[in-house]
Amino acid sequence: MGNKHGSLENMERERLIPSSLEQTYGVHEDDGEVKACGCFCLGSIRKKFKGLWSNLRAVVVNSWEVGRSDPRKVVFSAKLGLALALISFLIFWKEPLPDISEHSVWAILTVVVVFEFSIGATFSKGLNRGLGTLSAGGLALAMADIFTVGSLATFAKLYPTLKAYEYGFRVFTLTYCYIMASGYRTNEFMGTAVDRFLLIALGAGVGLLVNVGIYPIWAGEDLHNLVVKNFFNVANSLEGIINQYLNCVEYKRIPSKILNYQAYDDRLYTGYRSAVESTSQEDTLMGFAIWEPPHGRYKMYKYPWRNFVKVSGALRHCSFMVMALHGCILSEIQAPADRRRVFQDELQRVSTAGAKVLRELGNKVKKMEKLGSLNILDEVLKAAEDLQTKVDRKSYLLVDANSWEIGKPPIEFQDIQDISKTDDNDPFKYHGYHSFSEARLDLGTSRSPETTNLPFAATNGFHKSLTREFSFKPERMVIQDEGDTYKSASVLSLVTFTSLLIEFVARLGNLVVAFEELSETAKFKAPVAEGKVEEEEVCGFWGRFWRFVKPRDRNENLLA
Known part of the structure; x- marks a missing residue:
């Protein structure tokens, strides 16, 4: 009885301990005793390091492929780094304008924000940032009402025709609030506005100069x-x-x-x-x-x-x-x-x-x-x-030519409105040949409820044909099955x-x-x-420079 009770306890313990917990912490049973092998073993650590190394290698390979597919991305990254390095020299500019060194972070932020992949995007953001800063500085000197100015600027930003200047309105709101807050603390509204505008203009100028001057992307x-x-x-x-x-x-x-x-x-x-x-x-x-x-x-x-x-x-x-x-x-x-x-x-x-x-x-x-x-x-x-x-x-x-139905409506249904009232399943219809292809396939053999023949005059020189007599019997109507429907749709x-x-x-x-x-x-x-060889048009300084330094073909040297 005791052995049976012990086995039941062991079975209950195995049910309560998940298998994942046993593998992770090394919990196992040996003669009724539970032993723990530790939280992390050497094998699990090695496995995790191997996974990290695989992920790192995949990131490097993917980065290399991205750079190879579009080398302009590598050039753009290098240009941004150069622009940031140049504008960072303002930090060491102590004289003769100490305020420039103190607020140089605005120039650095401007380079980061304005410097875009294409020249057009850089011009767009640079102009929006400059106009927003200049207008906000001028308005801050004229009136001090953050609620009104912020509300109007936000509403104008949402106007459909001003969507292209959305970034400018955002900079305008930010600059206005910054000038009002800092001017209230230092009572130097004019100095704050001028310093901020000069630093933003300087940062935008450095960004434009580097972006346009070195391998421009249009x-x-x-x-x-x-x-x-x-x-x-x-x-x-x-x-x-x-x-x-x-x-x-x-x-x-x-x-x-x-x-x-x-x-x-x-x-x-x-x-x-x-x-x-x-x-x-x-x-x-x-x-x-x-x-x-x-x-x-x-x-x-x-x-x-x-x-x-x-x-x-x-x-x-x-x-x-x-x-x-x-x-x-x-x-x-x-x-x-x-x-x-x-x-x-x-x-x-x-x-x-x-x-x-x-x-x-x-x-x-x-x-x-x-x-x-x-x-x-x-x-x-x-x-x-x-x-x-x-x-x-x-x-x-x-x-599906077998389902063609060509017939004249009865006399009582000559009106179009009356024709629309007819039932598509009504078998009492007149049938005849609809086209030459139907006549060749003999698909115009229609059934008529009357025993008299209906003459049909063929066109284009074909002889007249007569529909064959048929005594209508409802049991001879064929119901089209799903196979015929699929065939017609196909x-x-x-x-x-x-x-x-x-x-x-x-x-x-x-x-x-x-x-x-x-x-x-x-x-x-x-x-x-045709037959005339078109000369390749060379545009820009870098294109002309490459044309000058690239190795010439041997035939070109002989002709020269």
Whole structure:
């Protein structure tokens, strides 16, 4: 009895002590005694250090990859460090202006806040910070009402047309409150306002000088490259989707990220998604680009950056059709492979011609070159017209011809309102041949409740045909099952795919119009004649310096 009682206690103890606790603290049972091996053993410490080392190595590798993918980020980090080092010398400036050294932290903070990745963002924040400080200092000398000034500045910041100056209003409120608080304590309102403005101006000047003078990064150029990249991405997606559709390649399992429209590593998906999702990035870059002075290839004052965004919007309008085409591949109902092969050549031609138009426009935007004298849409429009003609000729393949119902309504239902009252399941209808394709398939053999024959006059030189007699019997009506319904829907999916592709071609016209407007407004150069080698345009000091010091080709030396 005692042994049984002891075994029950041991079982209860094992149930109460978790296995994870035994592994961590080394709790085990030996002849009824519980022993602890310590909180941390050498193996667990070694395992934790190994995990930390793996995480550290992963961070280093990822940082190296980020630097390799975009070296500008490394240059920007070095530029910010240089600007901070230069402005920090104010700390040692004791004479002749001791207040500058005392309040040098404002200059350092200005460099940190103003120094942005692109030149346009730096100009925007620098100007907003300077105007906010200057206006706040002047207003602090005129009136002392923190509640009124703070409320009005916050309300103005929320005004839609002043959204671009939101940072300036924030600096204005901060500076005004700082001057009022420090001036009340020292009774030196003027000195505080002047010192703060001078230090902010000095910090902004150092930041602008370093950012513009050393490997400048322009937001306008980033916007230009982004628009060009979207052209090629949409073209690649279009060709890939058409090829996958014609080859009847289907997803075994549709990724949930694609269904939820999240980022996913799929070539067809990421191509058009990058164009659709670039709206906010384009607006941000455009907001910074309008602050940038003329530079490089963009020598025009008030460069039409909004037209770049307009062209990208027209491209996005086309990419919606590409997204819908991809949705046909992802859908549950798929068209039969034999029906796809009927229109394979025409679909392939439209896809190739459409992608060619997108790539041609992308190259024109990249080179900042106008279109030639030839119509860029001729080939794709001809391909789309041939596809439409093929659809018209083979229309009997795109519907379930067995369910066609062509008939004249009874005399009592000649009015349209009366026709709408008829029942679709009413078998008392007249039927006949609807098209030549139906006649060839002998699908017009309809049933009539009357025993008399109804003449049908065929057009286009065909002979007259008569519907056959049929005595109506309700039990001979066939109810369409689910298989027939699925078959009809699968065939109609090919109609949807073809219609979306033709709609994509129609939207290309709006894209070409937007590009022509951009080329005229931005004064793109004339197209280069075929066979003529275009010289690479070198812009900026660093571009000319690299062209001077780079090793020349042997053939160039011989020609020189």
